[in-house]
Amino acid sequence: MDRRTELTEKALDHVLSNGLIGLSLRPLAAALGTSDRMLIYHFGSKDELIADVVALVNQRFAASFASMAEAAAPARSVGEFVRHAWRALTGADATGPIRLYLEMCVLALNEPDRWSAALRQIRDPWLGMLRDTVSGFGTPEAQVPVLADLILDTLDGLLLSRLVGTDPARTDAAVDAFADLLG
């Protein structure tokens, strides 16, 4: 396999468990068994390395979520779909990607030019999938995009809350209440 691809995958592991915000080349390289020198050699710059990592996690996470959606029994209502999605999003291997996504959101607050493109690249597929799903349950046409926005952002808020230490049972209960409201 391409050395760059190999390094990207290892770097992804490190970023998922150590975060993106404080990331610096030397500790990263040490964790990957190489040197900062080689990271720059293979990726050209730190920014390109991050771009590769973000693209990879995006692709992997979307794939794992899709396969999970296939495995689950098909939802019979929007509320039930939200419950299924929540179960997938709170699984052990989802917290890393979600944390990375939330970090990118906040980084985009400070440097929109640098991050907001990558951010839309992550959000848009999810929004599209949500619109399709919501529309499949007979939601009135005009309400489809609104509901998709609401669901995505609500789940984001609840995930953020859960990750910063709110009792998981409480966020679970909040999602249940949300799903009940959606019907």
Next chain:
Amino acid sequence: MDRRTELTEKALDHVLSNGLIGLSLRPLAAALGTSDRMLIYHFGSKDELIADVVALVNQRFAASFASMAEAAAPARSVGEFVRHAWRALTGADATGPIRLYLEMCVLALNEPDRWSAALRQIRDPWLGMLRDTVSGFGTPEAQVPVLADLILDTLDGLLLSRLVGTDPARTDAAVDAFADLLG
């Protein structure tokens, strides 16, 4: 006025418009018309300075929100209350504090020991206020804390989405839909 307090207020302005994540003493001091040397002299350390700033913004923002709540016509339902809160939270002078809050959330993902205490200190008053409000509209006792959690986290998610560049009209519409669901 105490020089330290004075510096805290000026530093607050700078942090609200430049963010907390990349904050460093020298540029901050320059913006305040002093030197990093003096910031350390007055605050002891960067951490103490940040603690002062966070405490100040918390106190100020809660006060301004409360006065806005007084000024508005009393809500007649949970949904209407959410609409009022949203109007207050999307005002021009709220985006700074909210951005700071979201930054702290993400910082708490990386260093929970350092940030989660400050975070709870910010969230708890809001949660308490939400519980009181929700309970005032005849919500069943058992559902009160759940609904308060859901409302706070949903608003957080929508605010995050709005701050990272989602069309404000779309988040407004999503809040409307949420308020409709709440009744």
Next chain:
DNA sequence: ACCGGAGTGTAGCGACTGCTACAGGTGATG
């Protein structure tokens, strides 16, 4: 008038950042 403490400017420490120049080492190809 003198003294002491509060406040401030200058200069610098050691550690870290992304990144680069230079010198090799390696293995396949001519």
Next chain:
DNA sequence: CATCACCTGTAGCAGTCGCTACACTCCGGT
């Protein structure tokens, strides 16, 4: 054997970071 592209280690650059040592001014109290 020679060559040449690919890969890698060492050392170091210029910059920033939080923070400190030292010397200095200035102002109120005795």
